[in-house]
Structure formats: C-alpha cells, structure tokens
Amino acid sequence: MSLATTTSRVPRFDRVERVAHWTTATLMLVLLFTGFSLYAGPLSDLVGRRLLVQTIHVYAGLLLPIPVLVAVALRAGAQLRADLGRLNRWSADDRAWWSRKKRAAVQLGKFNPGQKLNATFIGAAMVVMLMTGAIMRWYEPFSDSWRQGATFVHDWFAIGLLFAIIGHIAIALRDPDAVNGMARGWVSPGWARRNRPRWYAELSDAGVVGDPVGDARARVEQNRREAGMGAGEVPVVDGVDGGAGDGLGEREL
Amino acid sequence: VTPERGTPIGRRVFLALVGLGAAGVVFGARVQDRLATALAPIQAKDPSGLASLLPFGRFRFYTVTGGFPKRDPDVYTLRVDGLVERPFTISYRDLTALPPTRITRDFQCVTGWRVPDTRWTGVQLRTLLDRAGVKPSARAVRFVSFDGTYTESLTLDQARRSDVLVAYELEGEPLSSLHGGPARLYVAPMYGYKSCKWLERIELTADVVPGYWEQYGYDVDGWVGRSNGRDDQPT
Numbered sequence: 302m303s304l305a306t307t308t309s310r311v312p313r314f315d316r317v318e319r320v321a322h323w324t325t326a327t328l329m330l331v332l333l334f335t336g337f338s339l340y341a342g343p344l345s346d347l348v349g350r351r352l353l354v355q356t357i358h359v360y361a362g363l364l365l366p367i368p369v370l371v372a373v374a375l376r377a378g379a380q381l382r383a384d385l386g387r388l389n390r391w392s393a394d395d396r397a398w399w400s401r402k403k404r405a406a407v408q409l410g411k412f413n414p415g416q417k418l419n420a421t422f423i424g425a426a427m428v429v430m431l432m433t434g435a436i437m438r439w440y441e442p443f444s445d446s447w448r449q450g451a452t453f454v455h456d457w458f459a460i461g462l463l464f465a466i467i468g469h470i471a472i473a474l475r476d477p478d479a480v481n482g483m484a485r486g487w488v489s490p491g492w493a494r495r496n497r498p499r500w501y502a503e504l505s506d507a508g509v510v511g512d513p514v515g516d517a518r519a520r521v522e523q524n525r526r527e528a529g530m531g532a533g534e535v536p537v538v539d540g541v542d543g544g545a546g547d548g549l550g551e552r553e554l
Numbered sequence: 555v556t557p558e559r560g561t562p563i564g565r566r567v568f569l570a571l572v573g574l575g576a577a578g579v580v581f582g583a584r585v586q587d588r589l590a591t592a593l594a595p596i597q598a599k600d601p602s603g604l605a606s607l608l609p610f611g612r613f614r615f616y617t618v619t620g621g622f623p624k625r626d627p628d629v630y631t632l633r634v635d636g637l638v639e640r641p642f643t644i645s646y647r648d649l650t651a652l653p654p655t656r657i658t659r660d661f662q663c664v665t666g667w668r669v670p671d672t673r674w675t676g677v678q679l680r681t682l683l684d685r686a687g688v689k690p691s692a693r694a695v696r697f698v699s700f701d702g703t704y705t706e707s708l709t710l711d712q713a714r715r716s717d718v719l720v721a722y723e724l725e726g727e728p729l730s731s732l733h734g735g736p737a738r739l740y741v742a743p744m745y746g747y748k749s750c751k752w753l754e755r756i757e758l759t760a761d762v763v764p765g766y767w768e769q770y771g772y773d774v775d776g777w778v779g780r781s782n783g784r785d786d787q788p789t
Contacts, residue, residue, distance in 0.1 A: 340614075352621070389564035417564055425568045429575030436579065445784060449666030450582030454575050
C-alpha cells in the first residue's frame with residue numbers, strides 16, 4: 302500500500318454512520334428476500350422451509366431499527382444526529398433542484414433532495430412495517446378488519462421499499478465517489494465541490510478541508526489509519542513531516 | 555456562505571407516511587375490497603401474470619406445518635372410511651376418471667383476501683360418499699390432510715351439497731402443491747379454511763369433530779358472510 306496520496310480526502314460519513322448504514326442494509330436485504338419468498342407463490346415453493354423463513358423474517362424485522370436507534374443514542378453518534386437534521390431540512394435550493402432548468406445553478410448541501418426523500422421514506426416505512434408486521438404476527442387482540450388492513454399496508458409499503466432500494470442502489474452504482482463516501486467514509490474534494498458546494502464550503506469554513514495544513518493533517522491521519530500504525534508512528538506524506546515536532550504524532554485517533 | 559437551513563419537510567413527510575400507514579390499517583380492508591373488484595377484469599386479462607403479484611385478488615398460501623407437502627400423483631391415494639358400508643382407497647388416476655364437476659366462484663379467506671372467479675374442477679364429494687355407502691349412524695364427515703396436522707369437518711348435509719368438491723384442477727391446471735394438490739377439498743360457499751388442502755382421508759363420523767383452526771376459535775359452520783363475525787358477499 303502506498304502511504305503517499307496526491308489528493309486529500311473529504312470526510313463524509315464517520316464510522317458510526319457507516320456501521321449503522323451497512324447493518325441496516327443487510328437486515329433490509331434479508332427482510333426483502335424472506336418477505337418476497339413468503340409472498341410470491343413460485344418463490345415460496347422454491348424456498349420451502351416456510352416456518353424457518355418466517356422466523357428469520359420476524360427476527361430480522363424486530364432487529365431492523367436497532368442499529369440506527371443505538372447509533373443515534375451513542376455519544377459518538379453526534380455526526381449521525383447532525384445528518385438526520387440535514388435530511389429533515391429543505392432549503393430553497395433543494396426545492397429548485399426538482400426543476401431541470403434551475404438545477405445547474407443550485408448549491409446543494411450535504412444531501413441532495415432525492416437522498417432526503419429516500420431517507421425519509423425508508424425511515425417512515427420502517428416504522429410502518431414494524432407496526433403492521435407486529436399486528437400480523439401477534440394478531441390475537443386485533444379485529445379481522447385491522448388484520449386485513451395491516452396486511453394490505455405491509456404489502457404496499459413492501460413494494461414501495463423494493464423500488465426505493467433498487468433505485469437507491471442503481472443511482473449509487475453510477476457514482477463511485479458517493480459509494481466511497483459510505484464504504485470508506487470519504488470523498489474527493491472535487492466531487493464535494495462539484496456536487497455538494499454548500500457542504501464543502503461549510504467544511505472549509507470549519508477548517509476541515511481546504512487549508513494545506515488541515516489537508517495534510519487529514520492525510521497523515523488517514524494514512525496512519527490505513528497502515529494500521531499506532532499513535533507516534535507518523536509517516537512522511539507529501540513533504541509534510543508529521544513527526545517534526547508539530548504535535549501531530551501525539552494526537553489520539 | 556450560509557450553512558444549510560430550511561423548512562422541516564422531512565419530518566412532515568415522515569409523519570404523513572406513518573399516518574398513512576395507520577389509516578391503512580384501519581380503513582385498508584375497505585379500500586382493498588374496492589380495488590380488488592375494480593381491478594379483477596384487468597388481472598384476468600393480463601398475459602404477463604405480473605398483475606397477479608399485486609396485493610389484491612390473489613391467493614396467499616398458508617400452511618400450518620413447516621412447508622408445502624408434496625405428493626406425486628402417481629402415488630397419491632385418497633381413502634374413504636369410518637361409518638361406511640364399503641371403505642375404499644382411490645388412486646389419482648381413478649379419481650380424475652370419475653365424472654367431473656366444474657365450479658367458478660369467488661374464493662374468500664377469513665383473513666380478508668378474496669380471489670374473484672376461481673375455476674375449479676373435481677369430483678362431487680357426494681359421489682364418493684355414495685360409493686362408500688354412508689351408514690345411518692353417520693352424521694358428519696372429517697377430512698385429514700397428508701401434511702400430518704390439518705383436519706376439517708362438515709355435517710353430512712353440508713357435505714352432500716352439489717358445490718362441495720374433491721378438486722384436482724384450478725384454472726384448468728392440475729392443482730399444484732401450493733394450492734393443496736394433487737387433490738383437496740373445495741367447499742364453495744365457505745371460507746377457505748374449510749377447504750382442506752392435501753386431502754388424504756375422508757372419514758364418516760357420528761358427530762362433527764372441530765378442525766384445526768376451529769380449535770383456535772374459527773366457526774365450525776364457516777359460511778362466507780354469515781360466520782366469524784364477517785359480512786363478506788357470499789360466494
């Protein structure tokens with residue numbers, strides 16, 4: 302592995318966010334697969350073992366909200382909480398983004414409106430699926446009409462989720478930089494400036510990116526992390542000597 | 555540069571969707587019934603079969619055991635015994651060689667879903683009862699599934715109705731394992747749970763023996779629209 306990099310890295314999602322994302326994604330895929338094999342006749346015949354599939358589906362469903370809830374509650378979940386706030390708020394630019402004509406002039410923040418809508422829908426769908434799924438599974442106290450209604454809602458939200466997730470993956474695959482943001486946690490400065498100018502500007506103002514010293518500092522840390530080095534062992538990157546008494550070597554990771 | 559601000563649209567959309575879901579639980583049954591009626595003609599004519607995946611007007615498959623039991627028609631047999639003069643066992647080939655009866659009716663489940671105009675082919679149950687010679691002491695008929703768990707019952711009068719079949723075809727196709735094949739009971743005027751799938755044995759009894767679901771509170775006389783506290787259109 303090369304320790305030197307020519308481009309700096311803009312931190313996008315921290316470790317807590319990434320772990321929450323990928324565990325939720327894994328559970329969601331298990332739920333989609335088991336759910337559709339319970340639902341679609343030919344698939345359910347193929348899968349057999351219906352009781353097992355049903356049990357997996359119920360447990361995966363109960364676990365689904367846990368990663369995000371735990372991450373939000375953690376002290377280390379500060380960035381996730383801030384990002385949930387960003388997903389909630391729609392700026393004038395966000396609204397203009399939906400118009401093809403105005404889109405070129407739009408200055409987006411950390412998330413584009415499609416991501417905001419997707420996150421909102423999936424979050425709400427998780428609540429609805431949990432609620433209706435619980436009525437279907439523990440049906441004794443509920444009337445037939447409610448059970449039928451719960452099944453109906455569970456079915457339609459499942460179809461909605463299927464399309465939302467297929468769309469999410471398809472759009473992500475067209476943008477390797479964005480995938481990198483969720484896979485490894487960082488994006489290139491070029492991507493951030495082009496696609497998320499307002500967010501990039503915020504990071505610059507905060508000194509996270511943009512200034513050479515800060516960039517170098519981020520790079521040193523990143524490289525040290527990749528090399529699996531402990532504090533105090535600092536590689537030389539791009540002519541910046543991290544060990545030259547500037548204090549970088551003593552920083553906690 | 556000003557940081558991101560804006561209206562909390564995310565929260566509003568989130569709450570609206572959760573509210574929509576809750577409303578769907580309360581009113582969904584009514585909406586679904588209307589949609590099923592409105593879309594039945596489209597689904598019937600859809601050559602791709604994709605419309606049948608939409609969540610109304612389609613069968614849902616239940617089993618009370620771990621899976622869908624399979625039995626090859628070549629080895630499938632149906633036994634008629636209990637309070638009869640001449641107990642017998644009939645093969646799939648001999649069963650399907652008997653004079654067939656065709657019935658087209660809606661199929662209604664007690665949990666709410668309904669499939670319009672299902673086309674069944676089978677042998678009238680009373681043909682088999684007559685062949686076995688029902689003893690005067692018999693008052694009811696018990697059905698046993700080869701899934702090893704499920705049972706059902708009818709009174710003798712109900713069992714003698716012309717719209718009660720031992721069915722072996724659905725929509726002109728041999729009955730698949732999912733649908734309860736090679737042969738199952740089809741009680742047209744009653745909720746689906748009365749139509750015992752994977753039928754293996756028909757036993758004449760002195761009294762009605764409550765079936766699997768009836769031990770969990772479903773009505774023994776499962777007339778569509780007149781039982782289980784439901785008001786569906788009779789089938």
